[in-house]
Amino acid sequence: MICRACQRALRTLPRAALPLSTPSRTLTSLASRPSPSLSQTHPITSPTAAFLPRRLYSxxxxxxxxxxxxxxxxxxxxxxxxxxxxxPTEMSVRDVSGGCGSMYAIDITSEAFRGAGMLKQQRMVNKVLGEKxxxxxxxxLRTKAP
Incomplete structure (x- = not known):
């Protein structure tokens, strides 16, 4: 049994290109053939090349x-x-009082805030700033997690 896409593909091939054997015989003949090893098809040039991926995903x-x-x-x-x-990954600190230092606007984005609610995030910042x-x-104060 083959899928519909394979059936459609077989219908589009000319009759001369279709295999004469049944799919089960074809599969068993392919399975009995020895498969080429990696070193035969792609020679390894250095000892560390075997352990390095072709593409780094970081x-x-x-x-x-x-x-x-x-x-x-x-x-x-x-x-x-x-x-x-x-x-933080992002942060801005501004004196919004006109220069007298009595009011500040702080925007901070940090991984430390992940999973904490807004109120808990702001309490964390207030605790660090302390008596100031x-x-x-x-x-x-605007806090958020990345």
């Missing part, structure tokens, strides 16, 4: 997150503290 890791050079002292402290704790948060007027 992707390069993302480049490390670089701190912007335009951050002031307080923004730099926030950046360094969060980067050391969460190793209490000195500020406000904090806009």
């Amino acid at each position: 992707t390069p890791s993302a480049p490390p997150l670089e701190k912007p050079d335009f951050l002031d002292a307080a923004e730099t402290w926030i950046w360094d503290t969060l980067a050391a704790e969460f190793t 948060v209490k000195e500020w007027h406000g904090l806009q």
